Amino acid sequence: MSKQRAKLVIGNWKMHGRLAENAALLQAVAQGAAGLPAEVGVGVCVPSPYLAQTQSLLEGGRVLWGVQDVSAFTHGAYTGEVAAPMVVDFGASLSIVGHSERRAYHRESAELVAVKTQRALEAGLTPVVCVGETLEEREAGSTEQVVGDQLDAVLVKLSEAEAARIVVAYEPVWAIGTGQSATSDQAQAVHAFLRSRLTAKGAAVADVPLLYGGSVKPDNAEELFRQPDIDGGLIGGASLKAQDFLAICKAAAATSVVS
Numbered sequence: 001m002s003k004q005r006a007k008l009v010i011g012n013w014k015m016h017g018r019l020a021e022n023a024a025l026l027q028a029v030a031q032g033a034a035g036l037p038a039e040v041g042v043g044v045c046v047p048s049p050y051l052a053q054t055q056s057l058l059e060g061g062r063v064l065w066g067v068q069d070v071s072a073f074t075h076g077a078y079t080g081e082v083a084a085p086m087v088v089d090f091g092a093s094l095s096i097v098g099h100s101e102r103r104a105y106h107r108e109s110a111e112l113v114a115v116k117t118q119r120a121l122e123a124g125l126t127p128v129v130c131v132g133e134t135l136e137e138r139e140a141g142s143t144e145q146v147v148g149d150q151l152d153a154v155l156v157k158l159s160e161a162e163a164a165r166i167v168v169a170y171e172p173v174w175a176i177g178t179g180q181s182a183t184s185d186q187a188q189a190v191h192a193f194l195r196s197r198l199t200a201k202g203a204a205v206a207d208v209p210l211l212y213g214g215s216v217k218p219d220n221a222e223e224l225f226r227q228p229d230i231d232g233g234l235i236g237g238a239s240l241k242a243q244d245f246l247a248i249c250k251a252a253a254a255t256s257v258v259s
């Protein structure tokens with residue numbers, strides 16, 4: 001008998017897209033995703049100014065949407081920030097938090113990422129918490145230390161029930177936007193380690209979706225998604241092309257049935 005295994009594929013558009021191209025991309029993704037099996041969840045994280053457009057084009061369909069960051073505050077004198085409840089006003093259900101680009105370029109600490117995760121959860125968003133090591137850290141043999149510390153900083157602030165509502169994305173910094181994905185063995189090894197950390201938090205947390213991100217493309221997605229602890233992907237560059245993004249969603253579908 002075959003067993004179903006839920007998969008999740010989320011696009012991270014980063015700071016790309018304008019009204020006209022977004023419309024074409026969102027329509028194509030909505031249309032393509034409609035034919036996917038129910039075990040495959042699909043989402044897109046867009047730049048905040050396009051939330052209204054995204055809502056109007058995706059509402060009523062199966063593709064979820066959200067943002068790439070939220071403020072650590074709920075409201076107030078924080079010029080330029082976007083609060084989680086504002087995002088929810090536009091029907092969003094996802095927010096990436098702690099992406100390595102935010103950790104690096106905006107000096108976000110592990111503690112700040114944890115607070116942002118709490119704000120997202122309070123507002124009813126699913127936080128997609130990103131962790132990942134640099135090439136230097138990997139070569140120094142400290143990958144588990146780095147990603148373990150990044151994850152623990154978040155888990156320590158959450159109850160078991162809250163932690164069960166997060167998604168975790170392992171994104172090795174050296175694989176992001178470089179075309180050099182982690183091998184499926186490298187990714188699986190870190191995912192298994194992260195799974196053990198999640199399991200230690202409580203039985204309800206053991207099964208949170210663990211996504212891999214970093215140069216996922218149509219031609220490597222299936223091999224990555226077949227790994228036992230890889231539940232899908234967080235897709236940057238390839239999420240900007242409907243055809244590529246949908247091909248990756250199809251790879252998730254192909255790996256969602258285990259015989």
Ligand code: PGA
Binds near residue numbers: 235236
């Ligand atoms: P990439 O980005 O797929 O372009 O490597 C992934 C990410 O940063 O989320």
